[in-house]
Amino acid sequence: MWHIAKRELYDNLNSLRFALATVLLFGLMLTNAVVHLREHPVRVQKYHDAITESLNRLRARTDLYEIAQWGPELLHKKPSPLHFCTDGGDIVLPGTIYQSVSRITNDLYTFWYLSYRYRTPNSKNIRPATIKVDWEFVIGYVLSLIAILFTFDSISGERERGTLRLMLANSIPRHTVLLGKFLGALISISAPLTLAVLMNLLIISVSNNVQLDAEAWRRLGIVFFVAVLYLCLFLALGLLVSSRVQQNATSLVILLLIWVSFVVFIPSTLASIASGFSNPMTYDEYRERHDRLYSELGDEYNARLQGTRELPTERMQLTGEYVTKGAARGERLSHERLNQEHAQIQLARSVTRISPVAIVQHLIEAFAGTGFERHRQFVENVQDYAREYREFVGDMDRADPDSPHTIGVREGMSKKPVNPEAVPKFEDRLSLSRDFNTAAVDLLLLVLFFVVFFSGAYLAFVRVEV
């Protein structure tokens, strides 16, 4: 078997396709590294400026009522140090979560709540649309194409030349031939890939601007493993088609068509079709429900206020109740909309898993800490933080014996100045174990694809007539 693998390897190493593939991989990885070194410091700087501004505004507040009324300012998503692995559609995903206050009556506003409004810079962008050259692009698109080009003629070509018959005339079992061919192709593609990846990482890690810690290296290791698995999958597919088909040209056309459908058709078209199945709340509907909610709350409040004309304490309590209730209801409504939108995307993303390209995109996104799953994690972090922040306000108020403990009204809350450093600060975190859990399904699916294709290739090759 090693003999066959060696022969394949020598064959490939001397071929034109090996040279072209190597040049292509190195060129792309070099571009990726250079661009990352240029753009990443800017991105990190922007993030730091933004959080410093938010923190400064937060620190400027010492009054508990102000803190409770206006909330924790803008919350920003932390850029991943592994941004060069994949961009993950960052231009269309919001990087900031806003807070809102809503008007209950003419001069009464709710406390802050998370409204998940988003603003994407893309609607002002007039530059041509392209895919960013990142690892995802190199692995998902280019590597799979290279895998096809290396295997489409591995069996049908030998059959055309008649060398297959010659080889099988020797006492070599067929599966050994298949495995040898597979290993030969795998080694001859993964060698330039590994070198290109190492060059890319070398350039990135040598620079002072970008620091990669131990966890980042672990993540990179997993991404590389995923890349190799994905490569195996396409090699197996190539072998499968090549052993079923009589002619080289037919094998190539079929493989290219499969490739195009996997890469282009399924991830986009199927996602569009799948997203048509659910209808999340539109913005207009949201506005309408929002306005109705607050006008109802306002009427209710006014009606109940009539009965407390002479009772200042109860008036205060009533106002406080509506201020907090209004915020909770507003947050629930916007959360409902967000959940519906996320569910729509989730569904579309699950459907696209029919394509290994989409699976690999999900996996790389998960481990690089970008993309949609990462965004959901960011939203969850923000929600946890919002809870913590509100608890802090409650605790501070309870700790003050002089306070009337009516949260929602200035007179009803503690007047003691708050130490700005004690206010909880938002910190966006990423955790590998969680990412691994969300990615486990994708990883399994990828392995399953590989097993199916490889056993298909084995069966096809064993039963084929030479």
Next chain:
Amino acid sequence: MLLTLIRRELLDNLMTFRFAAAILIMLLLVVANTAVLIKDYERRLEAYNTAVQKHRQDLLETKTYSAVGLTAYRPPNPLSIFNVGLDKRLGNTLRVSYLYVPTLWDAWKHGANNAYLNIFASIDIVFIFQGILSLLALVFAYDALAGERERGTLRLVLTHPVRRGHILFAKYISAMLCLLIPLLMCFLLVLIMLTTSASVFLGTDDFFRIGGVIFTSFVYLSLFYLIGMLISAATRRTGTALMLAMFAWGFLVLVYPNMILTAIETDPHTDTETSVYNQIKQIWEEFDRERKQFLANDPVPGEDWDFGLWGDDGYTFWGGTDDSSKLLYYESTGFHFETLKEESEPQVPHAQNYHRFFGLQVTNTADRTWIVRKPALEMIYVQPAKKEQMLLKFSPVGLYDSATEAWTGTDLSGLQDFFMAGQRYQQAVVDYFLDNKIFESRQWFVAAKGEIDWNMLPQFSFQRSDIGTNAKRALPDLFLLLILNLILFAIIFLIFVKSEV
């Protein structure tokens, strides 16, 4: 002889399994995507219609001139099904106000539902052709000459008294005929789906535009076929030819466009941005000073701009924007009353006098800021985009894309047509306000239900540019594609004539 050759080639190509498979996949892709795209278009059209209707209702319910919010809506382009370009991405709602001249960067989107959906790329018909048909053309071409040479049939053909040019020509014609079949079938299917859909209306001009798209696609295909043929003529073995052809495709279609745009650095123009923004801010501050001066000289003592008016349900408002990234800054203040108390009637002429001054000055200020803002926006946003477009044109894909965008009117110029219309409309509204002395009218700030005839206001209308303009925008790229075709054919001819069999 030529006919015999063509017939032979045609049969060779048509009767293959690969051809059938390719056509099948193409048709499947086109049908599925057209269905998705038509549905998407219908959704956008519905959102547009609702928005226009709602705007009309809101306008009729407006009670004062100062509270009027005029908005121009951009209808979705039905031809975006062919090449979506910027049609879906850019804003489609443009606020038209006397405070500033509206631009593309001030627009936003109505009916933009789930914004997260943008993480999925949208495919259009041109995108499918760009990728798959070019691949098919290369698959037809790579063994056209090298294959015959390898099998030795080329030598056989050349023993006949047939000219080499004829062989080349026959191969080219027959392959193009073969490629035309899937191309025309796809377009036919799309057209059938478009015309049977109830919501898509296509005019005569649109059919000519689609004709332009088809012709451009044909020229693009021919270019890829010639690239394949060039490789085939220059190499001895089919294996080498195939590899070169595939990598050429990968480079031209997949790698180059993405790599070049990732790699080039765009100048952020931060200095221009800040200086122009400050300039604009200064112009507004100057206006504010003059306004304050005017108020100080006002004979009504002790009052600021509400002139001591009293009324029911009155409110003052402040509007403004302060966005340095799109170089927009303005402020405006005003007030609105449902009814006015009898005793404040003597003050009304003062307020009117102020508003006469205000109207003249504010529109003047808007024009002055526009003089500064227009070239700056051009420099910061439009020029880098044009430069990138230029770089993309080094690949046939870029040429094809921008030519078809120009035909369908979804390119930057096509969309700018709408924003220009918005600017003209803004000018018309301002002129109407000034000519009819709206600013100084009582209805500027006191509600007058039924007194204002909103139908008198200029109406916004937008027509996509005529077919001549589309053609003018598409022709340079189309011409370049044609020239490239000719050059490649000439090179192939030279190589083939000189080559030994």
